Amino acid sequence: xxxxxxxxxxxxxxxxxxxxxxxxxxxxxxxxxxxxxxxxxxxxxxxxxxxxxxxxxxxxxxxxxxxxxxxxxxxxxxxxxxxxxxxxxxxxxxxxxxxxxxxxxxxxxxxxxxxxxxxxxxxxxxxxxxxxxxxxxxxxxxxxxxxxxxxxxxxxxxxxxxxxxxxxxxxxxxxxxxxxxxxxxxxxxxxxxxxxxxxxxxxxxxxxxxxxxxxxxxxxxxxxxxxxxxxxxxxxxxxxxxxxxxxxxxxxxxxxxxxxxxxxxxxxxxxxxxxxxxxxxxxxxxxxxxxxxxxxxxx
Amino acid sequence: xxxxxxxxxxxxxxxxxxxxxxxxxxxxxxxxxxxxxxxxxxxxxxxxxxxxxxxxxxxxxxxxxxxxxxxxxxxxxxxxxxxxxxxxxxxxxxxxxxxxxxxxxxxxxxxxxxxxxxxxxxxxxxxxxxxxxxxxxxxxxxxxxxxxxxxxxxxxxxxxxxxxxxxxxxxxxxxxxxxxxxxxxxxxxxxxxxxxxxxxxxxxxxxxxxxxxxx
Numbered sequence: 001x002x003x004x005x006x007x008x009x010x011x012x013x014x015x016x017x018x019x020x021x022x023x024x025x026x027x028x029x030x031x032x033x034x035x036x037x038x039x040x041x042x043x044x045x046x047x048x049x050x051x052x053x054x055x056x057x058x059x060x061x062x063x064x065x066x067x068x069x070x071x072x073x074x075x076x077x078x079x080x081x082x083x084x085x086x087x088x089x090x091x092x093x094x095x096x097x098x099x100x101x102x103x104x105x106x107x108x109x110x111x112x113x114x115x116x117x118x119x120x121x122x123x124x125x126x127x128x129x130x131x132x133x134x135x136x137x138x139x140x141x142x143x144x145x146x147x148x149x150x151x152x153x154x155x156x157x158x159x160x161x162x163x164x165x166x167x168x169x170x171x172x173x174x175x176x177x178x179x180x181x182x183x184x185x186x187x188x189x190x191x192x193x194x195x196x197x198x199x200x201x202x203x204x205x206x207x208x209x210x211x212x213x214x215x216x217x218x219x220x221x222x223x224x225x226x227x228x229x230x231x232x233x234x235x236x237x238x239x240x241x242x243x244x245x246x247x248x249x250x251x252x253x254x255x256x257x258x259x260x261x262x263x264x265x266x267x268x269x270x271x272x273x274x275x276x277x278x279x280x281x282x283x284x285x286x287x288x289x290x291x292x293x294x295x296x297x298x299x
Numbered sequence: 300x301x302x303x304x305x306x307x308x309x310x311x312x313x314x315x316x317x318x319x320x321x322x323x324x325x326x327x328x329x330x331x332x333x334x335x336x337x338x339x340x341x342x343x344x345x346x347x348x349x350x351x352x353x354x355x356x357x358x359x360x361x362x363x364x365x366x367x368x369x370x371x372x373x374x375x376x377x378x379x380x381x382x383x384x385x386x387x388x389x390x391x392x393x394x395x396x397x398x399x400x401x402x403x404x405x406x407x408x409x410x411x412x413x414x415x416x417x418x419x420x421x422x423x424x425x426x427x428x429x430x431x432x433x434x435x436x437x438x439x440x441x442x443x444x445x446x447x448x449x450x451x452x453x454x455x456x457x458x459x460x461x462x463x464x465x466x467x468x469x470x471x472x473x474x475x476x477x478x479x480x481x482x483x484x485x486x487x488x489x490x491x492x493x494x495x496x497x498x499x500x501x502x503x504x505x506x507x508x509x510x511x512x513x514x
Contacts, residue, residue, distance in 0.1 A: 060494075259344075261407050264450055271497045280499035283507045292501055299414040299454045 049091045057098025070095045093127040100131030126168035133175030170204040177208030199233040207240035219246040226256045242269020260298045304334045320346040324353025329360035340376035355386035362389045378408040385415025406448040417458030433465040449495035460505035
């Protein structure tokens, strides 16, 4: 069965009505698992490998060859050379993302992802951070923390000539929240980003702190961001409240000016990521039913 | 009414179109239906949402206008039309909803169709037709249980729950259809491959509300 990620990252299906899956790269032909593994072995055909890595993640492949082949694809990265194209790095990015979706069997790839987190390529560090967050890799907490330790004015400063920050702060912050190690040195590094000049970074920092502490003040700040004038910020705050399972945001989420598809993902998060998530086999409690009723109203 | 329609036609900015559409939608007057249907094709999601709300508020008098135009719609407009038909619940929209749940590429369209198939106003039909249509709704929703998107499977649960009264054994020739509906819900609830626990929880709630013991 095809799937969306258990902890949603930003901007999944954002088109209101014609929502074709935007994560689908080109030539999205239906293929078998064997075919995906065959394509991933084609080291001289990066575009075949690119699609194959995406396919294996999307379909949660359990094949014993999947993780080792993705690890190799991750090692195919090379120093960034703006003149020469970066096909291998595109493959490595997709391989990292796929590993993040494969759960337990992908634990073996955590050392490779940690090495990728030190790569010079910003996009690769970003993909590696997200994958480490998806895999709840506690070994990543210290390197993630170190990358953010210089704070909003250094790690969070804009790179000259690009819209990027020095570090992929959103991904690093979100990964720390997803991994869930709530130790004081971790919280201390995240907190200054709550005052970052970019609302998307503030949202990611509040999300992580809310996940780690369940303190109301971070939830309140995210709820305020649901009123932000930019749709992009409101969407991010929706996803972040969902990822943190902050039930108090039920009403504000339902009335946010954004696509119903995104509100439904956020509300799913309130059900599934709440600390007291009921057993799916049992009848839901009253508080959960209130979230489900709000979801029904958005269909 | 004419002034409201003209305001929509004269709008020369996205915001202007949105506001004029909202005003026309709020009137909920059948005379506004063709204009609202036109707005569905303007590639302005805010205005389209308002137009869908307006068409649902007009209700049954809008259905003919929607159905006469639907074949000429572009993809986006068709998707919005499906949502309007799902919200209105008129049985003349059945085939469009059935087709949308089975074949549309947009999860948000399949989701609206699944919900809509559970809330068609079947009691307006003659008894024989009512049974046949209810069973076709059930068939479409049972097939929708295998949809690849969690949100569509969620909407299928909601659709099945609201379809249940129409499949009461006293209305049909025996309990077979009702049993199929319960089995579909139990299947969604127990599905070991389900990656969205919220779908299973919603199925458990539906079974509880329908008084089906499933423990």
